[in-house]
Amino acid sequence: MKAQALSASGPTAARPKPAEFIAFAVLTALLVVAPFALYPFFLATALCFALFAAAFNLLVGYAGLLSFGHALFFGGAAYVAAHAARVWGWPTELSLLAATAFAGLLGLGAGMLSIRRQGIYFSMITLALAQMGYxxxxxxxxxxxxxxxxxxxxxxxxxLIPLSDDRVMYYFVLAIFLAGLFAIYRIVHSPFGAVLKAIRENEPRAISLGYSVDSYKLAAFGLSAALAGLAGGTKALVTQSATLTDMHWSMSGEVILMVLLGGMGTMTGPVIGAIFVVAIPEVLNRIGGPDFAQWMTVIQGAIFVVCVLAFRRGLIGEIAARLRRTL
Amino acid sequence: MIPLLGISTQALFGQLLLGLINGAFYAMLSLGLAVIFGMLNIVNFAHGALYMVGAFAAWFLLSAFHIGYWPALILAPLGVALFGMIIERTMLKRLAGLDHIYGLLLTFGLALIIQGVFQNQFGASGQPYPLPEQLKGGTNLGFMYLPTYRAWAVVFSLSVCLFTWFMIEKTRLGAVLRAATENPELTRAFGINVPRLITLTYGFGVGLAALAGVLAAPIYQVRPLMGADFIIVVFAVVVIGGMGSILGAIGAGFMLGVVEGLTKVFYPQAANIVVFVIMVAVLLVKPTGLFGKKL
Known part of the structure; x- marks a missing residue:
């Protein structure tokens, strides 16, 4: 139980916490009733981004690896799902599976290259690889x-069930999203997840304890990429298209923003962050028209700056920290 | 004109020259990144945006105040350096001691802000910047036509790079800088104002990026996103060359620019990705980079 002992001193213990569970349950309940209040199409897209952010958080929040190229897996898988469904005529489930597998394999390849270097080089390599993919x-x-x-x-x-109706599609996406989030929850709270956190907190110590750090990092990278691919493939089916936008470096930046805003290393943070980031342009469009929405990049940049300077725990991380203090 | 492997020498040497120019910009940008990383432990994602600001500053000086190329070559980098030093003093300074990734995220945010503002102001299209009067025209070398400005751009940036190398490796100021990079506490104990040195280093690094921007203005159009994709290639150059050595950064920059230029001639489809492919190959063979020391 070396893994348990290591992580107990870290900020998140390996044992599932009730607070996390409650947050999860509240979120699920809200998402089940949400399509009665908001457009199901918008919600379904937002859920795809939420799953993407949660998958990204698995890598940055728990393994401490900042990938700057996750759009490669999201956008690449979207192309695979779209091509499989449209040109090969594969059934929906199989297209998604193909997209996930493709992103997972791509992730293993990109991971093998990028974990050869540490720290800041890792981020630059992932960014360059994603640009090559673009x-x-x-x-x-x-x-x-x-x-x-x-x-x-x-x-x-x-x-059997046609998915052309947006509301039906939404519940299908919700099921995928919850399955994905549950998978991440299990991964994070497994002995494997505990070792990941140990690597994040103190890599030399994890090495000295005999863990093969690189294989753990690679596995985390592959899992994160596969789940990001599942999100990308699902998004291709929701929007019925796959485009270069999903592969651009700005998409890699957006997913980082979602996780940073929501809270790195929290279960529900990336989901909340994703919903915020997806909603901001919609809200801007509503109140200020397209002229206002032009400022989107500037606003995103400003959120980055504010988060890094004053708000590094993110929304959910900040709330969690407050609760721990009062409890 | 003698065709070589089915390609006219004119096209070959033209692309080679353009590759050298791009290489010079890669060298100047990666040099700035390396110097900043050494002192601040920050990978400056805003570098590409500040390169663009340098080009826009030159354009703005000309269109608003009729200040020409030569003063702009000094004024634009100085202005950008001042802007950079304000950023360092007000924001980057607060990140000391934090994980590397926060520096990357903060400067990424700054790049988004800067590029977004310029895009809203000027749209996506480019602003032309005229060649300076003294550098118009060119010489026919027999095997190729050499435009004077392009020759100037290569020679000037190479001199700037070598001058920087000389300053860092051979002068007292450089010795102090290297000492502060190696051990800031001990350097402070010798009575050297390290925080001021850090601010000046950041200013110098981004000034170098702005200088590259001014040099680029008459060759490429001045566009708000001219630095956005460029900085990613520069990152790949940095991974290939390694940030440990000044001459390594310069050499890798020029070399990759030339390779990219040649790819444009022989296999244009791969011109966009050749630097990344080389990066992958280098990572497989020598993960620390060609000239890299362990960081």
């Missing part, structure tokens, strides 16, 4: 360059 996607024929893959059929769930 240019490849721009040039290979099946992605259709600037146009992207359009008109992707959502298909039928289990061959």
């Amino acid at each position: 240019f490849i996607a721009l040039q290979v024929p099946f992605t259709h360059g600037e146009d992207g893959i359009q008109g992707v059929p959502r298909g039928k769930l289990f061959g």
